Amino acid sequence: MSDTRCRRCLLRELEAGAQLYESVRAYRAELPAAERTEDGEYARRLALCLDCRHLKNATCVQCGCFVELRAAKSAVRCPMGRW
Numbered sequence: 001m002s003d004t005r006c007r008r009c010l011l012r013e014l015e016a017g018a019q020l021y022e023s024v025r026a027y028r029a030e031l032p033a034a035e036r037t038e039d040g041e042y043a044r045r046l047a048l049c050l051d052c053r054h055l056k057n058a059t060c061v062q063c064g065c066f067v068e069l070r071a072a073k074s075a076v077r078c079p080m081g082r083w
């Protein structure tokens with residue numbers, strides 16, 4: 001039997017992640033503008049995560065964070081230097 005689990009998705013794409021995704025969205029929306037990653041940069045970061053072998057089920061296995069959460073703060077960086 002093949003493994004059909006999504007290993008390289010974001011919370012927004014995981015049915016089981018819907019509630020967490022809403023929490024992450026709310027967290028990002030409430031960040032002060034000076035701390036929040038701007039929309040275009042946020043999308044760029046997530047695109048890089050989607051193309052990264054360290055992304056498993058919305059989580060970066062290098063840092064243990066949900067990537068949509070980690071990418072939300074502009075001062076926070078990818079642990080592997082990709083963004």
Ligand code: SF4
Nearest residue numbers: 049052060078080082
């Ligand atoms: S935060 Fe960096 S290492 Fe982790 S999944 Fe995203 S690009 Fe890959």
